[in-house]
Amino acid sequence: MNMSENPYASPRSESLLPAVSHEQFYVVSISKLVVLSVATVGLYWIYWHYRQWAAWRACSGVRVVPWLRAFFSIFFIYSLMRNVDILLHIAGREFRWFPRTCAWLLIVLGVLGFISPLLLLHQPVLLLMLGCVLQLLTLLVMIRVQRAINRMAGDPLGAGNNQYSWANGVWILIGVLIWILNLGEMFSPPQGMVGV
Secondary structure, eight states, rough: OOTTTTTTTTOOGGGGGGOOTTTSOOOOHHHHHHHHHHHHTTHHHHHHHHHHHHHHHHOOOOOOOOHHHTTTTTHHHHHHHHHHHHHHTTTTOOOOEHHHHHHHHHHHHOOOHHHHHHHHHTHHHHHHHHEEEHHHHHHHHHHHHHHHHHHTOTTTGGGGGGGGHHHHHHHHHHEEEEEEHHHHHHSSOOOGGGGG
């Protein structure tokens, strides 16, 4: 007896997820990911999360609000990793990337990134150094995540999104200005020391 004959039969798990396709998640080359992450002082991650959830909503039909999940990504990163891992297995593409570990690392790094400015408010040099370390660690985890997404989509090198757009250039420019302001703050004399 199949499901159409038995109205009480539970649905098969494969029918709950869409077929694996290139558009299911946001594919990007690792080099572009690194440049945009570093150049934008991490602001790129908001856009990255938005694109991942928008792509998931479009292909799966699941009602999610991508911009909300992007701004509060720390609460939704585990779900995103789980979806990627499930589809990676459905696609039959093996990739060891430890999605739970990646999710928990991103949660911990996100919390540290949130509380460190509160703890180091009057120590801008230490705050900038810690911020750089947290960004580097986040980037290393996100490279692993992006490799899994690219592999799942059948584009392991991210060749489908390795070119820079004018919008990428604008965000890079904004990020460079933020870097200059941060470095200027780091190397400026303390406020009480001007003119001494």
